[in-house]
Amino acid sequence: MYLTQPLHRALQHAPDAPMTAYGERTRTARQVADRVARLASALKGLGVTVADRVGILMLNSDRVHESIFAIWWIGAAAHPVNSRWSPAEIGYALNDSGTELLLVDDAFADLVPDLRTRCAGLRTVVHCGDGPAPGGTLRYEDLIRSSTPVPDGRHGGDALALLLYTGGTTGLPKGVMISHRGLRSSLAGSMLAMRNVDRGGATLVTAPLFHIAAVCSWYAQLVMGGTVVFLPLFRPADFLDAVQRHRVTTCILIPTMVQLLCEHPALGDHDVSSLRSITYGGAASSGALLRRAMETFPGAGFSQGYGMTETGVLCTLGREEHAAGGPRLRSTGRATPAVEIAVLGPDGSRLPTGQVGEIVTRGDHVMLGYWGKPDETARALRDGWMHTGDAGLLDEDGYLYVVDRIKDMIITGGENVYSAEVENALATHPAVASCAVIGVPDDRWGERVHAVLVLRPGRTATAEEIRDHCKTLIAGYKAPRTVEFADALPTSAAGKILKRVLRDAPRPAAP
Structure with missing residues (x-):
């Protein structure tokens, strides 16, 4: 199945019903389809061909909607870039993916000169905003007005549709290849x-x-x-x-x-x-x-x-x-x-109900693989399974319980402690707004359970109070041995806590 199909269906069922709304702007399915076909024509005229990656560095809008459909219309792959990244990170993704055409809006127009310097292969930039266009860029609305609609190529199947880079919670981001x-x-x-x-x-x-x-x-x-x-x-x-x-x-x-x-x-x-x-x-x-x-x-x-x-x-x-x-x-x-999901042990065998494994x-x-990274693809896709890196268990009715990222499991005094279990206990304390639990080096225990907490406005708590609260809910060895209070927790663009940043932060030894 091709991903442009919903647009054709909307034209058949409700062509004059609103399809997109952004600010004061509303467009019907008929208007969107015409604009998509014209933008697709313009992209073809700019040299975009089947399987090319087209970058999208924009905040959410109806123009992102039109751009993704136009890219699929001609068989290229949409590459929405993480708009919360630094210029260096954005440049890395554009270079790594071989992106030659980039669509930017007003929020990122000022980055264009920097990105051109960082990305030698970036040959065309289209400005999709309403403000002044950066020098050397083409105007999105001008391209749509001046182009003749082209028919949908109806590309689909295992063709590359999306290239989404992981949030970079560990190491360099990887481009995840997603098919139609x-x-x-x-x-x-x-x-x-x-x-x-x-x-x-x-x-x-x-x-x-x-x-x-x-x-x-x-x-x-x-x-x-x-x-x-x-x-x-x-x-x-x-x-x-x-x-x-x-x-x-x-x-x-x-x-x-x-x-x-x-x-x-x-x-x-x-x-x-x-x-x-x-x-x-x-x-x-x-x-x-x-x-x-x-x-x-x-x-x-x-x-x-x-x-x-x-x-x-x-x-x-x-x-x-x-x-x-x-x-x-x-x-x-x-x-x-x-x-289909399963929980596997370290030897690759299926684990019984209730046992924790990967x-x-x-x-x-499942993804096609990681862009340009065959070794990492092979590590993730093994024996026909996509290995998620999450630890969990299945109950007798097939409900999945995710207990932690495997790399976030803490081994303290020879005991396995899953940080998610400790975080769930911490979150029930009335003073705790958000929390993260990590393992940090400890001379006595190998690792110790360490909690980083953000308190609710106007609330107070002591480390001892936090530990005592946890011990009413989980085993004593799982309770945080040390507690740190912070104004905020570092998060990725997807809202996930960056435990790597917390682990790398300097902190005193345990008392």
Whole structure:
């Protein structure tokens, strides 16, 4: 199946219904299709051919929507660049991928001279903003106006559709190659499992579209028809305004966003009754936050999605399980209909129910590989399985419990401690806003459990109080031996805590 199909379907079913909304601008499916066909023609005229990578360095907008479809229209691969990276990191991704044409908006126009210097192969830059165009760039709207529409090539199957670079939580980022078949397979499975997108509804895309979760949320609404509403950045007030104005029915959020919305003072001034589905993922969510969110948005069903850039959505925990509550809320749900998962031991054998090992998966949803990195691809794709690097277990009904990243497991005094378990205990303390647990070198124990905490405004806590609280919930050897208080935790663009940064930070020895 080709990924441009939802646009053709919209032209057949509802050509004059709104497809995109951004700021004051709304465009129908008919308008979008015409602009996509013209932009595709312009890209071809600029030398873009099948399998070329086209960079997109933009905040979320309707023009990102049009650009991705135009790129697919001519059989090229869309390369949404992490807009939160430094110029050096952006330059690395453009050079590594061999990107020769880059689309930029007003937010990144000032970076163009620097990127040209860093990227010798970058031959064309298209300015997609409304402000002044940087020197030597082409204007997006001029290209659309001056180009004659070309027919859709309907490229699909195992052709490269997306090149998404990992967040770089360890080492250099890797370009994950996602095919048309892979993205469609992942989406089909998650949509069947969660049923969280309304036919003809409205999805609010606020997570950045260089992230696989945002791509899935955006595309799922297009499959079902309806409108995609874009916010360039997540701001709680803007989110609430957009939900009220566009009668948004569904969205995907990371837990940090959920917390900010629950705490926003203007929440009660907005009509958010149209929201019927909120999907969360991308980072661990505490039980306390989830309960508060469900109370704050009582009309919305909650779903969780677990996956990674390399696989798309693997498991879902649907609204029925959330409504029922209970211990399964600690799980990530069950594998979607398109996915096979297993838990393997160090020798590669399947582990029995309840035993912790590495989570692996196989199926059409798995990436093609890492761009230009055959050795790393071979390490990840072994014996027919994609090795996720996550440690977890399956229960007797197939619910998956992710306990940690394998590299984040702490071995202290010969005992295995999974940092996620300690973090869950810490998150129940009323003074703790956010937390991270890492292993740090210790002369006596080899590693010690170390917690970094951000406290809620106006709240206080001592290290001893935190340790005592944890010991009421988990074994004493798992409780943090040392506690550090911080103003904020370092996070990646996807909202994941950068434990590498925390491990590298200097700190005194244990008392």
